[in-house]
Amino acid sequence: MKFRALALAAAVSAVGLTSATVSTAAFAQAKEQFFPVLVYRTGAYAANGNPWANGYVDYLKLVNAKGGVNGVKISFEECEFGYATDRGVECYERLKGKGATVFQPLSTGVTFALTDKAPVDKIPLVTAGYGRSESQDGSVFNWNFPLLGTYWVGADVAIQHIAKQAGGLDKLKGKKIALVYHDSPFGKEPIPLLQERAKMHGFELMLLPVAHPGVEQKATWLQIRQARPDNVLLWGWGVMNSTALKEAQATGFAREKMLGIWWAGAEPDVKDVGAGAKGYAALTLQHSAEPNSKVVKDMLEMVHAKGQGTGPKEEVGSVLYMRGLISSMVAVEGVRKAQERYGKGKVMTGEQTRWGLENINLDQKTLDGMGFAGVMRPVQTSCLDHMGSSWVRIQTWDGTKWTPGADWYQADEKLLRGMVLNASRKYAEEKKITPRTPEQCKQ
Amino acid sequence: MLYRENGQFKTTYAADQQIFTIAQDKWFVLGVVAFAFLAVPMLADEYMFRAILIPFLILSLAALGVNLLVGYCGQITLGAGAFMAVGAYAAYNFLIRIDGMPLIGALLLGGLTSAGMGILFGIPSLRVRGLYLAVATLAAQFFCDWAFLRIKWFTNDSSSGSVSVSDLSVFGWVIDAPAEKYLFCLGFIVAFAVIAKNMTRATIGRQWMAIRDMDVAAEVIGIRPMYAKLSAFAVSSFFVGVAGALWGFVHLGSWEPAAFSVDRSFQLLFMVIIGGLGSILGSFVGAAFIVILPIFLNQFLPALGNLLGFHISTAAVSHAELIIFGSLIVFFLIVEPHGLARLWAIAKEKLRLWPFPH
Known part of the structure; x- marks a missing residue:
């Protein structure tokens, strides 16, 4: 009887603690560029979610190993959501308070749910190879970036x-x-x-x-x-x-x-x-x-050889690993571009990063220099085109x-272009958004 | 000592029939409600509102609806997710297809549509009962999943099958800040909780309970099973439908049928069972347990790991979350099969005798 009472009390108080501990969010690190990472390492889609997440996080580690973005180190935190939309939104709410740079949910369902929230919170939503196709139109979808392809x-x-x-x-x-x-x-x-x-x-x-x-x-x-x-x-x-x-x-x-x-x-x-x-x-x-590309070799040498690898070594260079890596790369390049305008060596806000993402210009020479020779072709975004390339x-x-x-x-x-404009105009009408004009883009 | 009704004399029938006959109870509940309305909007931050409080409130409302049917009328249902979906999609269609439809009107009409569906899918309850009825209500779930995925009209021909609602406003009050959304939901839930509580104390609730306890006996003393069972389905589906509409409109903003999958139905049933069958309070406690505990574990375990000096991987945290959550469910069901609400009742009984238990 005594044990039962004790155990009950313990369990009840554990539940009660919840509200106290949950609200201990927000520990802002001023000098680091914070990347929230929404992942699904469990559940029905874990086999595919895992390599993507490993590639994403590994690239951030690689950037840090190379000295960060003009000296600014990257910090990150994973949040597991199991491809469930409601848990994904919870993760978003949890991590955005920590000064998130960009969100990449790797789930079209979560992307739909966050599309309305991103403009309010002023955090870009990068969806490399997924998400809403009409969000290519950056004049209506100011904060969505379906980079590389829809x-x-x-x-x-x-x-x-x-x-x-x-x-x-x-x-x-x-x-x-x-x-x-x-x-x-x-x-x-x-x-x-x-x-x-x-x-x-x-x-x-x-x-x-x-x-x-x-x-x-x-x-x-x-x-x-x-x-x-x-x-x-x-x-x-x-x-x-x-x-x-x-x-x-x-x-x-x-x-x-x-x-x-x-x-x-x-x-x-x-x-x-x-x-x-x-x-x-x-x-x-x-x-x-791309197991033979230079970026993979760098990764093995500078991250995995030092025991810092996120996943198994054999996975480096596999298709989804590379997808995660490239998703991470375009976001980091957005930050790098933003620093050119807003000050090198500074931590960029979501709003500043958005400008960077809108002005990405990675030509073949730059890509080759970064170790992406044979992996990628040039990407150039603009305020009106948030996709950048369709190779x-x-x-x-x-x-x-x-x-x-x-x-x-x-x-x-x-x-x-015709279909994107049709769909995005319809969306703008529904949501009462006034599309940005080319003049507004220059600001 | 503190919690005792000594000296509180009831001199009228009205006083005797109050919801809370003990003054301390009344003041406590009023205090909680006042705290929720006045203090919480000032204390809680955005994360608290959006990720915890709003989902908790809305799912409490849904659990309340399920509890009326399962806990009070004894009809097991696995179709709660479907009725949430009906409420959400019906409210969506009322809102966009009828010009000038007020938000609250759309939400309530969504609930009414759901009530109609509830009656329709409650008809089998007149012939089958228990587990067989659960399977019959499962049909509602699969039918609704199918209908909202396949019938384009319901989603306003959206190519992706995902619908969205924005610019919520009531009488010129634009609901966009998290605190406002919270207050909007809270208003609904308080009103519906009062309605539910009163229904269960009135004729209709007594009829439901009579049916639950023994339907043959109930019929013998003059309760019409058809009326009692179908009214329980209707009222329960109405509650669940309004909760579904709130879930879509206020919490998600844009949703697809997967938001109301069979998992949601199970989740609601578990809330009611863990919280306490046939208890209004149980619906809230159950919802809190199911909504908040996994999120709490998900954040608490890595923090605990850091405190003890080792790093727990994301996957391990997620697995541990499921293991602990599952074992807690089993634990509570063994130790307190009548639900968490029963713990509260026991605590009150003890408090009444305290500090002289003998």
Whole structure:
């Protein structure tokens, strides 16, 4: 009886302590540039979330090892949210009070939730390769930066690639292309562009949603077997990708006719399927697996050799690791650019970093100098274009590793721009935002 | 000594039928409410409001609704998340499709729509009970998940399937600061808690409890099971629907059906079970336990690690959070199967005898 009372009292008081301890946020470090890191190292998407997070954090460590951004050291803190939108928002609220530079949630759902909050808190939201496609229009989406590519870019290039294989855009007429997508804002993003392209070229678009987390796809692939589409686009994330490949193998759908988005083209997606996924191709967000690049060698030498590595050494250079690394790099370059204007060697605020992100200009020489030769192509953002570039390659899985193709694609600027403007104007109207004029941009 | 009703004589029936018959209780609760309305907006910071207090209040309201159905009427439901979704999407559609629709009107209409859905999905309760009913209500969950993902009309043809609401205002009062959002939610929750408390003390609540305790006996003494059960479904779904609308409008701002997944239904049911079935207070305590404890553990464990001089990785913290949270649930269910609210009741009983327990 006594133990019971004691234990109860202890448990109750532990719960009661909550409010006291939770509010002990905010310990601002004045001299360090603080990067909040939203990660998911647990849950259904951990296999993909882990390498991304390791790459992201490792690059910040590498910057520090090289002396910081013009002498300003970077500090960071991880917050685990398990790809759940509400926990992601909680992490945002928790970390923004510590003087956050930029947020990169690696979740389209969280991006949607934060898009309304970022302008109020004046913190840029960098979504390299995901997020809302129309947020490329920086005059309406002042704080969103879908750097390097959006899902509309991905969808556009996917159609271009299929057309190229078929022998021209006019050959698409009468073809049937199926989109197998994660049933969430992430998976639905490419649909408007694909529908537009379907109208233009006269191919039939089949939409096949897969419920989260994507382990149950028998019905989807039965439909594919019946309808026999010419190509399948795979818009998956996490376990959904390997499941789709296994189902394709089981139903006998040629893997060569499958094309994945860049989030469906990493090692965890195909490793388990191994030779069964041979011939499967995926888009790349510029980079593929880059174990031989200079930045990876630097990383191994300056971070991992000193026992500072975040994840296992073998993972360095893999696709998602590189994605995290590059996401981190563009944010750091935003800060570096901002320092050029607001004072070198100073800590930048979110507002100042936004100016930096709007004025990123990484030409090939700079990129090569930073060790990104062969990994990336130039990126140049502006106040009106928050994406910067739309370079995409196609990589193919040969059963053991990803090999990038030689061709570089770019999204059709005319089509993309029109759709982005339409969607962003509609958003501006809904939210009563007055788009910035080019004059306002210069300030 | 302090907590004793000696000397408080009731001379009228009205005095005898008050919610809090003991003066100390009344003053304590009024004090808490006054503190929440007046002091908290000045004391709490933005993180506290946005990440903790607002979700806690809204989920308390939802738990209250679930408690009316599960705790008072004895009908197990696994469709609470669905009714939240119905409330949120209905309120959204009322707001954007009808010009000049006031915010509170949209929220309440969302609740009413949800009540209608509740009645519809409550019909099986007239034939099946217990676990079988739980499975039947699960159908509501899957149906709503499907409807809000597939039927474009509900999401106003949004290409991503995500809808958003902004510029909340009531009678010219623009609700945008976290403290204002908190007060708005608090107003709702206090009003609904008073309504719920009174309902459970009135005819309708007694009917629900009679049905819960033994439906055949209840029928014999003249309670109509159909009316009692369906009214419980309607009222519960109304509460849950309003909570869902608040969750979408005030807390999330933009949402997708995943915000009201089956996980949410389970979470609400757990809140009610852990907090205390058939107790208004239990809904609040349960919500606090489920909402706040994981966040607390998530921040407390790394701090504890630092204090003891070692670094805990993010993944380890997350795993430990789940382990500790799970074991606490098991612990409380073993030690106090009637829920955390029962602990409070026991404490009050002890306090009444204190300091002379014998």
